[in-house]
Amino acid sequence: MSDHKKIATDGGNGLGQNPFGALTAAGLPQMNTGSAKPETGKPDSGAIRSPVSGVPNQKNRGRVEIRRETGGRGGKTVTTVSGFVGIGLPEKETLCKKMRGACGCGGTVKDGVIEIQGDQREKIAAILTDAGFRPVFAGG
Numbered sequence: 001m002s003d004h005k006k007i008a009t010d011g012g013n014g015l016g017q018n019p020f021g022a023l024t025a026a027g028l029p030q031m032n033t034g035s036a037k038p039e040t041g042k043p044d045s046g047a048i049r050s051p052v053s054g055v056p057n058q059k060n061r062g063r064v065e066i067r068r069e070t071g072g073r074g075g076k077t078v079t080t081v082s083g084f085v086g087i088g089l090p091e092k093e094t095l096c097k098k099m100r101g102a103c104g105c106g107g108t109v110k111d112g113v114i115e116i117q118g119d120q121r122e123k124i125a126a127i128l129t130d131a132g133f134r135p136v137f138a139g140g
Helices: 089-103 121-130
Strands: 063-069 078-082 107-110 113-117 134-137
Touching: 063 121, 078 121, 089 107, 089 113, 089 121, 121 134
Parallel strands: 063 134
Antiparallel strands: 063 078, 078 113, 107 113
């Protein structure tokens, strides 16, 4: 095979100029970063941000039920979290991902219910409390 058909991968000579050098911020809206209180250093907005999604968090985002189930799963134990009100599928998936990471196991979101493999009720309750929910152990 001859060398003239090969494409060079060494990076070439570069651009020679900065393509963003002529841009200015004139005419763009200013970004509001929120002022900090001098005595605390915390944001002035007063809203607590959810550690999962980053959206402002109420103190109590609702009651959620944590259950341990084995029925219909071949004897395997699964922890389910249900009863979410006012949150969508993306935030449930984010919560599920955080729970899977904390528990070191698999899990998914099916029909609006978060399913985590194994009996992980205590760890899941702590994550939900941090996210502003009020977890309740249901079903014994």
